[in-house]
Amino acid sequence: MTHEDIEATKAPLIEHLIELRARLIKALAAFVVMFLVCYGFSQQIYNVLLVPYRLAAGDINQVKLIYTAPLEILFTHIKLAAFGAAFFSFPVVATQIYKFVAPGLYKNEKDAFRPFLVATPILFLVGAAVVFFIAMPLVMRFSIGQQQLIEGEASIQLLPKVSEYLSLIMTLIFAFGISFQLPVILTLLAKAGFIDSQFLKDKRRYAIVLVFVAAAILTPPDVISQLSLAIPTLLLYEASVIAVRMAEKKRDQAAADAGG
Template sequence: MPLLEHLAELRRRLLWSAAGLLIAFLACYHFSFQIYSFIAHPLVAVMKSRGEEPTLIYTQLYEAFFTYIKVSLYAAVFVAFPLISTQVWLFIAPGLYRSEKKALLPFIVATPVLFLAGAALAYYVIFPTAFRFFLSFQTPTAHPAADGMQIELMARVSDYLGLVMKLVFAFGVAFELPVALTLMGKVGILRSKTLKKFRRYAYVGCFVIAAVLTPPDVLTQTGLAVPLIILYEISILCVRLVEPKLDEE
């Protein structure tokens, strides 16, 4: 295909992706409050379990509006991802051999599945535990050492959304570790023996990555580091299955 036809095809795929994203954004904005309520549910559930009134505030006139815009955009990317990934595949697939398509297809399918698994772990396991830990630092006026002073959480809607999306993205991307390592093993860049040799350094790296991507508390960092270590061990097995066999082996 000539260069101009490649560019025309790229333009067509980008237009389809942009149109799908715009339609998804408009639909998600209509349900932005319900989507935000779903995102805030872990915090709300923990506050209700403590007998507290679940309240989120905003301190600037435009803060709630732009928070709903961000919520709609995040949700639209999630909803439109199948269409966007399909358009990307339709653009690159004609340039691949049949064997290359067969080799890449499992990785393409596994990528969103593992991302959702990481996001689900963060939402259903990490968030309730972390929020319960953070809320434990509130001090009611009835506390013996409070002396009439009360320390109470007043979470902002934008700050909460930023924290939640950062953790969801961190866990989702971290769960792509088997895909990345297995793909490198498939093309011969990595060997399972190499991964075993540097296992101890990888464990340390998992905790470092968790410390960088998550808030500075031990619970959340451990909640990401331990799954990363497990995924690293799974990656060793996957690389062993797909790596090219050397003559001397």
């Protein structure tokens, strides 16, 4: 390879690196801006996250949390702001990633990829909603039910720490949000030719085991959280089988029309 050839290959690489840096700066800027915004409203956001606790308690006067370290509230707000920034800046980050890889894709690949950019945040929001209105209230209701408020006996009350409550609901939102991406992941694998609907049907029993293992790892060590994640994920697996089958029919129809 001549010196001119080497220089010619370096030029596109440098251009790609410059573009990648610009995309990363925009994504980071979006995260920083949303971090500052979320930190400014961290108390209000935390109060919103307390809604599942209120639903479980039934009375706002029964919702009591504590903090046991001088800077626990500060670090909790910082952690909450970072989580909120990652959530709200995701559309910008995903757009920057897409714009970086899009020039290397064919038109049909772009058309096939775009629906997943929309489906990914929607499914994540659905998973977060399941946590907010079903899983977390169930966990808190169960926890409240373990209190001992018997006259003549020692009083045992639920007084969760602000940091531990945030960690719990964030863990569940993250776990459910990722698990609800299953249809997207399996459909992409099917489009790439790695799997098909028959493969998913044949491996269903293994999928069930893996789902329960994942639920045990991703959620707190209680049966309610694990079942709340495992059952919807299994339903999503079945929905993925249907989605992959529909994609196969559409592909076969397109091949038949092209052949005809």
